[in-house]
Amino acid sequence: MEIKLTVDDKPVTVKAGSTILDAAKAVGSKVPTLCQDDNLHPFGSCRICLVEVVGSPRKFTPSCTTPAMEGMVVRTMSPAIIDIRKTVLELLLINHPLDCPVCDKAGECRLQDLVHEYGLGKPRFDPVKKYLPADYESPIIERNISRCILCGKCVRICDEQNAVGEWAFTRRGTKARISTDFDRPLNCEFCGECVDICPVGALTTRQFRYRGRPWNLASARSVCNYCGCGCVIRYDTRDGRAVRVVAPNDNYLCSKGRFGWDAVHHADRIMTPKMRVGGKLVDCTWEEAVSVIATNLNVIRTKRGVDTIGGLGSVRTTNEDNYVFQKFLRAVVGTNNVDMLGRLRIPRGLDSAFFSGELAKIRSHRAILVLDADVGEINPRTGIEIVNAVNRRGGRLVLVNKGENKFNVLAEAVIVDSAEAALTGLIAALSPGGQGVREDIRRAAVVLLEEPSVAIIVPARVSAKEVSLIKQLAGLLQGVTFYPLVKRSNLQGGLDMGVISDYYPGYRKQGEDTTAAFAASWNAMLPDKPGMNALQMLEGIASKKTAALYIMGDDPVGSDRKLAPVLKDLEFLVVQDIFMSETAKLADVVLPAAGSAEKSGTFTNVERRLQELSQAEEPLAEAKSDWEIIQLIARKMGGAMNYASPKDVLAEIRSVVPQYRDLAPGACWPAELSPIAGTDADLSLASGTIMKDEVITSDRLLFSSGMTITRSQEISTIRRVKVATGK
Amino acid sequence: MSQEPAAGVTETPNEGVDLRDMSIKPEMYRKIDRIIEKYRSRPGSLIPVLQQAQEVCGYLPDKVQRYIAAGLKISPSVVFGVATFYSFFTLVPRGKHVIRVCLGTACYVNRSEEIVDKLKEKLGIQVGEITKDGKYSIEAVRCLGACGLAPVVVVGQDTYGAVAATKVMDIVNKYE
Numbered sequence: 021m022e023i024k025l026t027v028d029d030k031p032v033t034v035k036a037g038s039t040i041l042d043a044a045k046a047v048g049s050k051v052p053t054l055c056q057d058d059n060l061h062p063f064g065s066c067r068i069c070l071v072e073v074v075g076s077p078r079k080f081t082p083s084c085t086t087p088a089m090e091g092m093v094v095r096t097m098s099p100a101i102i103d104i105r106k107t108v109l110e111l112l113l114i115n116h117p118l119d120c121p122v123c124d125k126a127g128e129c130r131l132q133d134l135v136h137e138y139g140l141g142k143p144r145f146d147p148v149k150k151y152l153p154a155d156y157e158s159p160i161i162e163r164n165i166s167r168c169i170l171c172g173k174c175v176r177i178c179d180e181q182n183a184v185g186e187w188a189f190t191r192r193g194t195k196a197r198i199s200t201d202f203d204r205p206l207n208c209e210f211c212g213e214c215v216d217i218c219p220v221g222a223l224t225t226r227q228f229r230y231r232g233r234p235w236n237l238a239s240a241r242s243v244c245n246y247c248g249c250g251c252v253i254r255y256d257t258r259d260g261r262a263v264r265v266v267a268p269n270d271n272y273l274c275s276k277g278r279f280g281w282d283a284v285h286h287a288d289r290i291m292t293p294k295m296r297v298g299g300k301l302v303d304c305t306w307e308e309a310v311s312v313i314a315t316n317l318n319v320i321r322t323k324r325g326v327d328t329i330g331g332l333g334s335v336r337t338t339n340e341d342n343y344v345f346q347k348f349l350r351a352v353v354g355t356n357n358v359d360m361l362g363r364l365r366i367p368r369g370l371d372s373a374f375f376s377g378e379l380a381k382i383r384s385h386r387a388i389l390v391l392d393a394d395v396g397e398i399n400p401r402t403g404i405e406i407v408n409a410v411n412r413r414g415g416r417l418v419l420v421n422k423g424e425n426k427f428n429v430l431a432e433a434v435i436v437d438s439a440e441a442a443l444t445g446l447i448a449a450l451s452p453g454g455q456g457v458r459e460d461i462r463r464a465a466v467v468l469l470e471e472p473s474v475a476i477i478v479p480a481r482v483s484a485k486e487v488s489l490i491k492q493l494a495g496l497l498q499g500v501t502f503y504p505l506v507k508r509s510n511l512q513g514g515l516d517m518g519v520i521s522d523y524y525p526g527y528r529k530q531g532e533d534t535t536a537a538f539a540a541s542w543n544a545m546l547p548d549k550p551g552m553n554a555l556q557m558l559e560g561i562a563s564k565k566t567a568a569l570y571i572m573g574d575d576p577v578g579s580d581r582k583l584a585p586v587l588k589d590l591e592f593l594v595v596q597d598i599f600m601s602e603t604a605k606l607a608d609v610v611l612p613a614a615g616s617a618e619k620s621g622t623f624t625n626v627e628r629r630l631q632e633l634s635q636a637e638e639p640l641a642e643a644k645s646d647w648e649i650i651q652l653i654a655r656k657m658g659g660a661m662n663y664a665s666p667k668d669v670l671a672e673i674r675s676v677v678p679q680y681r682d683l684a685p686g687a688c689w690p691a692e693l694s695p696i697a698g699t700d701a702d703l704s705l706a707s708g709t710i711m712k713d714e715v716i717t718s719d720r721l722l723f724s725s726g727m728t729i730t731r732s733q734e735i736s737t738i739r740r741v742k743v744a745t746g747k
Numbered sequence: 748m749s750q751e752p753a754a755g756v757t758e759t760p761n762e763g764v765d766l767r768d769m770s771i772k773p774e775m776y777r778k779i780d781r782i783i784e785k786y787r788s789r790p791g792s793l794i795p796v797l798q799q800a801q802e803v804c805g806y807l808p809d810k811v812q813r814y815i816a817a818g819l820k821i822s823p824s825v826v827f828g829v830a831t832f833y834s835f836f837t838l839v840p841r842g843k844h845v846i847r848v849c850l851g852t853a854c855y856v857n858r859s860e861e862i863v864d865k866l867k868e869k870l871g872i873q874v875g876e877i878t879k880d881g882k883y884s885i886e887a888v889r890c891l892g893a894c895g896l897a898p899v900v901v902v903g904q905d906t907y908g909a910v911a912a913t914k915v916m917d918i919v920n921k922y923e
């Protein structure tokens with residue numbers, strides 16, 4: 021159904037259900053808004069969007085809540101309306117401090133812009149303003165109640181999108197304000213979404229406080245490095261240093277994405293190359309470090325054999341870094357011993373590397389089965405999509421949760437059990453003669469069966485047993501799409517780039533043909549001996565099968581302390597990282613790598629989406645991008661590598677990795693393009709004798725996963741609050 | 748460098764809100780459990796639950812509000828928002844006898860404020876407070892719909908019209 025109306029003398033046709041505001045936008049009329057947001061339920065509180073409907077008894081009506089109707093004649097800019105808007109602004113300013121000179125929102129404030137446009141008006145009201153005190157007690161976020169215009173956006177976003185409901189309208193009349201229960205300090209997910217959406221300076225972040233004026237900032241678009249969702253971010257910099265991160269597309273960012281970037285400024289950053297002299301790591305120059313590495317690798321290659329040298333790539337570095345890394349080991353060092361421990365995190369037997377749907381499509385499913393209730397902590401963005409599916413699309417949530425969290429309230433059916441038991445029960449309930457299943461499981465099964473499309477959120481860690489159950493269950497349901505949780509930001513990219521001992525980039529299994537093909541493209545001799553995988557390399561240390569390791573951007577000792585004595589047996593260990601990790605402490609040479617904000621390149625997120633990072637800051641001190649470091653060493657060892665920038669590397673990736681050939685930035689490569697999707701090929705590593713005790717518990721928590729995030733000052737503040745309040 | 752505005756009047760955020768949790772006994776929580784149970788699956792049940800809980804406890808302190816929030820699985824901020832919106836709810840304990848003085852227009856022009864002042868002086872408490880012996884509390888209310896009797900004072904369930912400030916203590920003293 022379509023509706024025809026006239027706005028500002030221009031005829032326009034809109035879809036049924038559109039508001040006058042939508043119609044006004046369609047003809048290009050600029051109607052100001054304060055409380056309206058396309059992603060939130062309409063509220064209609066601020067009245068700044070009033071327009072005139074000719075011939076209507078009410079005459080002035082809020083355009084954001086009034087449906088467009090056939091034949092309506094609307095005026096958005098008559099003198100009468102302008103007058104009304106002025107009055108609305110005057111009323112908003114009665115107790116507004118107008119302290120723009122010290123307000124961090126100035127320059128991006130909707131109220132400031134509107135007053136600037138419409139004028140201050142004459143002061144008709146008591147010039148003595150009533151101020152409410154600012155709240156400086158909350159961590160991370162500051163609340164200046166006097167600046168609040170009670171638009172309710174913070175209240176709605178925290179409830180509708182986050183399902184947290186930290187803010188509420190409290191009190192009434194002139195005392196009304198947004199607050200928490202009994203005005204306690206915030207203790208929420210600290211995503212900062214409310215700050216982002218607040219049209220005025222009532223909510224601001226401490227991180228950005230007095231750090232810059234928006235009109236003096238430069239910016240660089242990049243990608244969050246903290247989980248597999250790979251959300252788009254924008255660094256805003258002042259004098260070449262990042263001062264904040266914002267969401268450039270009005271996209272969601274979690275606390276880690278918005279506030280955790282400051283880890284890159286932490287004092288623990290490695291500043292210069294270091295090498296071990298007389299048992300101690302001492303600072304050295306890049307020339308010294310590079311030549312020590314080249315010499316040692318050459319010596320070990322001659323004395324112990326090339327296959328005693330191995331390299332571990334990273335789930336945190338860019339595609340370009342990983343591509344250059346594996347090429348260095350294969351084409352320059354001459355071994356297929358190149359792999360990554362991130363493979364331990366791939367669900368065994370489930371092609372998780374290829375099957376995730378696009379996250380934004382979670383909300384298009386009618387039913388969602390969440391097998392890991394920690395989804396909101398592991399992949400916050402995925403969690404938000406689930407809330408949206410329920411709150412905005414009426415999707416039906418089936419939750420498997422032994423404990424209790426915010427998803428319980430959203431769920432239509434909760435199975436209080438382990439994932440394995442829930443899966444077994446669901447399969448029984450859905451199979452012929454499925455009698456005698458527990459009531460909670462039966463209810464859940466009914467929901468899943470009734471709906472034509474089901475999203476299954478697959479846990480970040482699943483056993484082989486669970487995988488086969490998931491597959492079995494999927495066979496009993498309609499329209500199933502999997503969405504695996506992936507903790508590490510560039511696991512997908514690392515796999516795509518061939519940081520897998522028996523696959524070349526693009527999942528091309530090593531064999532005579534592929535080796536010949538890559539030897540031709542790389543113009544190099546390639547080894548035909550199969551390589552050791554990441555675990556075999558570590559296990560091989562004791563038996564002297566591994567003599568030297570080059571570790572880029574990973575910290576195996578940090579994950580499993582028992583590896584420390586093992587790594588000590590290496591003849592030569594190189595670690596390149598941003599922080600002095602537990603592994604780096606054992607190295608013979610330590611190389612300072614550039615942090616996420618300091619480099620450009622690409623990531624490939626869990627959706628197989630190519631995401632571009634652009635450099636926001638110069639690398640700290642002596643730090644360099646990983647690919648650049650590897651290239652220095654490759655050249656020292658006589659390899660022909662001549663990349664001038666990550667762009668050159670990406671161009672080469674496009675020429676040898678079919679999935680990337682025509683992949684536009686921001687697009688996802690289709691799973692069908694993987695030669696091994698749907699085959700028996702398994703990219704997972706089963707932990708053997710080593711890395712069994714990987715610390716996974718602390719890994720799970722939103723605010724303490726990984727070496728980098730724990731070095732964010734802002735996130736540490738949140739963590740302290742969480743620990744102190746036991747929440 | 749303070750963002751706090753220099754001029755103007757500043758209020759404290761807790762004004763009128765007493766955080767003390769007086770006299771909420773275990774059996775009261777059991778009663779609240781039953782109220783929550785009754786309303787749990789009904790939408791829009793917060794207001795009746797708060798009303799009945801206030802009947803049980805006499806007022807709605809923070810612990811009770813958070814208890815209700817957990818029981819109804821809603822955010823405690825929302826509970827607080829509703830409890831502070833309706834003047835019917837009180838967050839501080841009320842006296843055995845609640846003295847409500849109307850400050851609506853009709854009563855106000857008939858000097859009901861003097862009544863309030865007299866009560867404050869004689870009972871030694873402010874509006875919204877409770878006497879030490881727990882007997883009385885004073886509340887200021889808007890028009891009670893009995894303007895013809897202005898100024899109006901209500902003690903408990905009893906309404907008194909045309910009250911003179913000088914006589915108000917005679918009325919109060921009738922309530923033990």
Ligand code: SF4
Nearest residue numbers: 178208210211212214
């Ligand atoms: S920071 Fe996020 S979770 Fe906390 S109140 Fe704001 S929107 Fe809600």
Ligand code: SF4
Nearest residue numbers: 168169171172174218
């Ligand atoms: S704090 Fe900001 S977003 Fe929230 S109601 Fe006030 S003005 Fe609106």
Ligand code: SF4
Nearest residue numbers: 244247250251277401
């Ligand atoms: S959801 Fe993941 S990728 Fe997105 S901002 Fe949070 S940590 Fe970063």
Ligand code: FES
Nearest residue numbers: 064066067069084
């Ligand atoms: S934007 Fe329409 S009422 Fe606020």
Ligand code: FES
Nearest residue numbers: 849851854891893
């Ligand atoms: S003004 Fe007091 S009863 Fe109406």
